[in-house]
Amino acid sequence: MMTIAFFKPESYLYSVSKLFGLIYEHEWMEDPEVRQMIRDIDNTELINPTSAFSPILGSISVDRLSGGVKGLIMIKHDEERRTYSSCMFGDNCAEWLCKLSFEVDFTLYSQHALSFSHGLEPGKSRPINCCGRDGRVFTDSREAFKHTAVYGRWGEDDD
């Protein structure tokens, strides 16, 4: 289940851009879902656990995957770190965040207006397994977004 945090958690990951390269394990990259995430988000094909091919950048180290896809991989496989800032995810990560909400438990610290229904036709939503403020549970991505739009304190939490 994805839990949405509206107040600053004791610890959370704001960016995984540099951390990912230091901690990722090769077996994470052998997961077919990870391969698909990389394809969907970065339009990039994983060649082996350490390198990938991007039509724009050519052959790249997995270190150069986008911050969003690295965050998704860590949500799926890094059992140690469970709380992530929403800011590392573009709206195009929403579909995978919704999928992962049925697979693993993690917390998304709502720091910006992440749209969970990204890419859908107007009026459509996707299934989500999400817990909001006061334990409210949402199964519909539009309802989950509406909840974050009401309670999000975006840009107000630091210092």
Place this chain on the structure above:
Amino acid sequence: MTNDKAPIISVNLKKINYSIPLRSKYTFITGDSGNGKSTFISAIEQDLHTITSGYFTVLIPKGERQGYLTLDDCMHQEKAILVADEDYNYMHYKSFQSLMSKTKGLFVLVERYPFPSLSYASTDIVHFDNSKNHNLLPTYLYDIDSVKWEHVKNVIIEDSGSGLSFFKTIFQNTKTSCGKDNIRKLITSERNTLFIADALGIGSSIQAINSALIESSDRCNQLLLVDSFEALVLKSKFMNMWEHPPINCSNKEEYATQLLISIVSQNGTNY
């Protein structure tokens, strides 16, 4: 008066071409994951960019390599463009933002996080977008002629300082949202409503509002962004006295207000 010339940062590699005119003190680069934001910053880091108008870039926090130890060192460099990628978490701190507003140079920040303590316009946010999914593009309007009037039953403006009396004479059913932050909430609950807000100061809220518009698109709400009410008056044929703020102006809304006050106090209201 015209604005001093906006510098343009360009990265032109074999398959990567970006060209960003910096029209304001703050430029925020945002967009979906995997759209090349960090690649753009990497290209600047490796000096693979060009820049016009005599400006130069300083990477935060790597500026020390370029001979700049801290942001303080850059504060008085008018031609400095301070660039930071999204992993620079310190930019969220209000102390840093306060320093930013005092700095004479310009900022280019890759960031989805909103900065309500800084005054910036919706047009100061640059979307890197490789998507062909056009329903994801910003849904707000800048031109009153683009409003679909057949859908409009109510009008809500940002606050009473945004020309409430003026808009009430045109739309009798006009209310205020009591602030830009309430717009995103109202968009998810109201229907057939035209929201009118000030473009010059809405930068920190615009992504949330845009997401709310996309998520609630079946509610037939629309957002019309006008320059601040004061800028609207200054630009109108009635006055025709708009002056572009200088590029490093830290608050364009305030600039327009002060300009209007200054013109009216010097010349009265007999235009």
